[in-house]
Structure formats: structure tokens, C-alpha cells
Amino acid sequence: MSGPGGSGFVAALRAMMRHDLDVAMVSEVRDAETMRLILTTAAVGHLVLTALHAPDGAEAIHRLLAVGGVDRSILAGNLLGVLTQRLVRLSCPECRRPERIRTTDVKALGLSGREAARRAVYNRGCAKCRHTGFRGRTAVGELLVVTPTVRRSIETGAIPEALRASLPTGFKPLRDELLQRVWSGEVSPREAAMVVS
Numbered sequence: 001m002s003g004p005g006g007s008g009f010v011a012a013l014r015a016m017m018r019h020d021l022d023v024a025m026v027s028e029v030r031d032a033e034t035m036r037l038i039l040t041t042a043a044v045g046h047l048v049l050t051a052l053h054a055p056d057g058a059e060a061i062h063r064l065l066a067v068g069g070v071d072r073s074i075l076a077g078n079l080l081g082v083l084t085q086r087l088v089r090l091s092c093p094e095c096r097r098p099e100r101i102r103t104t105d106v107k108a109l110g111l112s113g114r115e116a117a118r119r120a121v122y123n124r125g126c127a128k129c130r131h132t133g134f135r136g137r138t139a140v141g142e143l144l145v146v147t148p149t150v151r152r153s154i155e156t157g158a159i160p161e162a163l164r165a166s167l168p169t170g171f172k173p174l175r176d177e178l179l180q181r182v183w184s185g186e187v188s189p190r191e192a193a194m195v196v197s
């Protein structure tokens, strides 16, 4: 089997789909043929999981459509959701010190008003963290569920900006999840800024 994009990959995928699996995992969607195949599989009731590189869910949907191969309504009708994940480094608890958030981080995180004036932890590095300032990693994420409103945005091609604007009130963007970790002292503003940018 060649890598994604090669005809050998699609042929192997097609053979796999014929085995009538309940769940199929496709490493990534890079070409129209793979896109068509996974959506045809999803349309008949199989759960298909795949991954791609994108900054958030709205942009991921935009990129899926840019791959081509399917109509917007087919994607809208068969996509259940997009989970965006980032691995972030946790601040070392031994050497973190609260201080005013540095201007570059305020800018990168898009903070304003009271939030911009808040204190958060920065690390100096110590023997415990081998002078890196980090001890371990954690995953932060956002889950974009395709609700009827989101579906309509995909169908009308109103992505990614209008789709972001139409997200339900309960939706928690990746940036908010990151900021929560910043305010709790688990993640430094510098690390959060690097993740969002």
C-alpha cells in the first residue's frame, strides 16, 4: 500500500470498506478520491474517523471541502463533528512565578480589558524541570458538533468565518479552553500563545 494520495492507498481502502466494518479509521484525506470513498462509506451508516491538520473545526471543514470530490450537501449531511486537539506543555510547579502577562502574549492571545491586566504564571526553570520550565504535557481541545445550524452553514458554503459565528452557545473554542488552563496556572501564557498562533 502506498501513502495517502496514491492509487494503491485508495484500492486498499476500497477493499477494506467492502468488509462491512462498523468503524473505519482513515489516516488522512488528501485527495478527492479518498474523500468520495469515505463519504460514500459514511452515507451507508459506517462510522468513519479521519484526521487532518487545521487550526480549528471551522477551518477543518473548509479544508475538507477544498480537497474536492464531494458536494457541500453530502459533507453537511454526513459529517457528525470535528474534534480539534493540541498537545500543550505543562508549567513546572516548582519554578513558576505569577507575573503580569507580557505584551507579546497579550497580543497573541487576543486579550483585552481586565484579562489583559491579569497575572499568570511564567517559569524560570529549575533542576526539577531540567531548566526547561515544563513538566509533562496535556491535551486541550474543542469539539465542533454538526448541529442543524452548522449543517446549513456548510451547505451554503458560509465557511469558515460565518460557520464560526453560527456555533451554538455551549460551544467552547480551543482558545477558551487554553485560557482556562492559563488562569489555573497549569499552562504559561507563552505556551498558550504559541499554541494559538
Ligand SMILES: [Zn+2]
Pocket: 092, 093, 094, 095, 096, 123, 125, 126, 127, 128, 129, 130, 131, 132, 133, 134
Ligand atoms: Zn522547574
